[in-house]
Amino acid sequence: MAPNPAHTALWPAPHASEAVDATVHVPGSKSVTNRALVLAALASEPGWLRRPLRSRDTLLMAEALRAMGVEIEETVSSSSTGGAGNPDLTGEAWRVLPDGLRGPATVDVGNAGTVMRFLPPLAALADGPVRFDGDPRSYERPLHGVIDALRVLGARIDDDGRGTLPLTVHGGGALDGGPVEIDASSSSQFVSALLLSGPRFNQGVEVRHIGSSLPSLPHIRMTVDMLRAVGAQVDTPESGGEPNVWRVTPGALLGRDLTIEPDLSNAQPFLAAALVAGGRVLIPDWPARTTQPGDRLREIFTEMGGSCELTDYGLVFTGSGSIHGIDVDLGDVGELTPGIAAVAALADSPSTLRGVSHLRLHETDRLAALTKEINELGGDVTETADGLHIRPRRLHGGIFHTYDDHRMATAGAIIGLAVEGVQIENVATTAKTMPDFPELWTGMLGA
Template sequence: MTESSVHPALWPAPHASGPVDATVTVPGSKSVTNRALVLAALSAEPGWLRRPLRSRDTLLMAQALRAMGVGIEETVSSSSAAAPGSPDLTGEAWRVIPAGLHGPVTVDVGNAGTVMRFLPPVATLADGPVRFDGDPRSYERPLHGVIDALRALGARIEDGGRGSLPLTVHGAGALEGGPVRIDASASSQFVSALLLSAPRFNQGVEVRHVGSALPSMPHIRMTVEMLRAVGAQVDEPETGGEPDVWRVSPSALLGRDLTIEPDLSNAQPFLAAALVTGGRVTVRDWPERTTQPGDALRELFTAMGGSCELTPQGLTFTGSGRIHGIDADLSEVGELTPGIAAVAALADSPSTLSGVAHLRLHETDRLAALTKEINELGGDVTETADGLHIRPRPLRGGVFRTYDDHRMATAGAIIGLAVPGVEIENVGTTAKTLPDFPDMWTGMLGAGA
C-alpha cells in the first residue's frame, strides 16, 4: 500500500475539544538506532539492537548495510523476563552480523542525513565502489565536510566537484586515517560520521573542527558515548581534551546487546499537546539520563508554561492552560525548533528562537518553511540571521505544507489542536522517523479530548 493511499494529500489536523489526558509509547530513537547499526556493522562480533526504530530513515540505513554485505536479521520477541518496574523488552529486535564489506553497490539514502553522511566513511572500508544517491532534496544538502575529510585521509571519491550527492566512494578495503581538519558548522553529523568509522581506520582519526560554532553538540556527545560503549577509545573536549578536537584510536569494536531509547524529539508533539490544551501526557520509558537533545524539552516546555515529573514509568508533562513566549538559544537542539515555533505561535507573548541558522540546510529550509506556513495561517513570524522571531496572532484554518519534512508535519498538527480547520499536506512524511503518527495523534486525543 502506498504512503499516499494511507494518508490523503490533505490530512485534517484534529482539533482538541478539551484538555488531553493520555499515555503514549514513542518508538525508538532514530539517532541512536542509526548510530547503533553502523557500530554493530563495524564490530568484530555479532550484536543485538532491541526495540529499534523501524522507519524510513532506519530501514534505508539497514538496507544500505545489507547491500554492502552486513547481515541484519529481524526477530520479534513475544515474552519478557524484565523485572517489575523495568522497561518491557518485548517487540522487535535486530541481530547484526558483521561481514566483509564489498561493492559494487548503489545505496539509496532517501533524504536521511545520517545515511548520506555516516555511510561514506564506512564505504571506504569496502572492497569495491559504493555509489550513493537519494531524493532530489538530498542533492541540495551539504556533504563537503565528509567528502573533503575522507579525501584528506586517503579515500578516492567522485562527486563531480559538487560536494554533494550523487557520489561514488571507491572502497579499497581500508583507510589510512590520521589527522584531519574540517568545517562542521553546517552539520555536527560531519564529525559523527568520521568518528563512527574511525576505530577501523589504520591510524584511527583526529578530527579538528576549524569553522564557526558547532551546532547540535548533544549529537556528537551521543556518538562519543556510543563509541565508548562498544570499546572504542575516544578523547574529546568534554573530558579535558583540546577544544573542538576529537581523537579515536584504532581498535576492534565489541558486539553488544543494546536497547534503543524512545526518540525524545519525536515525543515533542505529544508533550506540546499537553501544553497547548492545558492537559496531561505521559511518555513511557523516558530515560533518567540520556544524550538525546530531546531531553531539553523538559526545561523548554516548562519555561513555556507547563510542569513535568520524571518517574520510573516515564515523563508526565502537565500544561497550565497558558502558553508563554520564550527567548531561547536552540543551537544544541535545533531539531526541536519546528515544534517550539508551533507552540510559540499560540503563546501569550513573543518568542525569539536563535542559534539555528543551520536549519536552512535540513530536510527543507526549516526557517523559511515555518515562517511561510505559520504566516499563511495568520501568524506573524520573521526570519532573523540565525532563527525566528514569533509574535502571536489569532490564527485561522488553512493548508499547512510540509515540504517532505516530518517535523513540519508534526508542527502543523500541534497548531491544529488549537486552530480549527488546519489541513496538513502529506502527513505521511512523518514515516521518516515516526511511523503511525496520524493514528498515535488521534489515539491520544481519543483518550482525553
C-alpha cells in the first residue's frame, strides 16, 4: 500500500520575521470532551456538549459510542469567524441520548489513549461483545492496567494474553465492580477509565494504585470533578481518603448541559510563540479555575521569561524578548514536555525536564523523538532516566519528523519560528487534537 501523501509531505514551518500580536481562539479540550462524552453516554437522561472539540480523537470516541448504541446528534455552525480566521464555535453542539449499551460492535480507537482505555469498562456494561482495534502504534501502548482490573471486577476479555490491543470485551449488561488494585504508573488513564464507569457498576468501584509515582494527577482530578458535576459520589485522597485510593459509589448519572473549555495544552505553541518571537498572544475564554494540566503553562512560561495576565476576556501572554532555561518536574503535566523542550532549545541557559519517563509510552517515545529531532537540527539534548537535559546551541534548518505525534509537530513549529528552513514532516498529525493547527499558526503570524 502506498503511503498517505499527507503523512510524507513536508510543511515549511513559518519563520517569525517580527514580534507576534494575535488573538487565537483555541478549540475545545480533548480531555474534557472525551470524558464528557463517556459520562453523557452513561447518564440516565439526555445531555448537551457545547463547543466540543472536533478532532480525530474525539470523533473516534463519538463513533465508538454510536457503535455501542448511543445516539449523538451534531449541530455545527459555520456562520461567522473569529479573530485570525478562527471559527466561531458558539453554535456548535452535540446532543447525547443514552439508550443502553449494545453489542456486537467494533470500535476503532485509532491511537487515542482515552478511547482505548475509557471504553472497555463501558463495553463490559454492554449487552454483547465489543471488539477494539486501532492503529499499529496502539498495539504497543500499555492497556494491561484496565484489562487486568476489569477481569478482577467480573468482566470477560479476550486479548490472547497480550495486555494490549486488539481485544474483545464480552459485555454481560452489568458488572459487579468493587475493590481493585492496579499499577497506573504508566498512565493515569487507567484510574480515570475505572472511575468514569464506576457509578454504573453494581457495587461501584474502589481503585487502589499500588505502583510507583502516579503521572498526570491533574487528569485524575479532572475526572473526579466531572463525575461530581453529574451527580456521582467520589471519595479521593484530597477529600480525606486514603492515599492513592479513589472510591465511586454506585448511582445514576445526570444529563448535563456542558460548555467545553478551550484546550489549554493546545494553547501551548501559541503562548510559546510570544516567548520565541516576542510580542503578545491572547487566548480568549481561558478559565479562572480549571483542572486542565495546561493551566500550569502560566507558571512555567513566566519562569522562562514571559509574563501573563488573566482578564475577563482571556489570558494575555507577553514575551520579554529573552528565553531562560528551567529546571522543572513535569510529572503531573507530561503532555507539555515537547513544547517546553522546543522553547528550552532556544533559551539562553540549560534546562532539565524531569519526572516524565512515562512519555516513552505515549503516541511515540517522546523523549527519544525529541532528542533525535532537536539534535539533528544542531541541538544538544541528552536523555536522562526520567526526562531530558537540554543545552541550547545555535540551530539550523532541516526536516523535523513527527512520528505521527501531534505534539512533536507543534514542537517543530515552535522551533521553526526562530530557525529558518525547518520543515515539519506530517503536520497533518495535529488533526488528532487540533485539526486547524496550520491555519491557526499562519493566522497568528498575520499570513
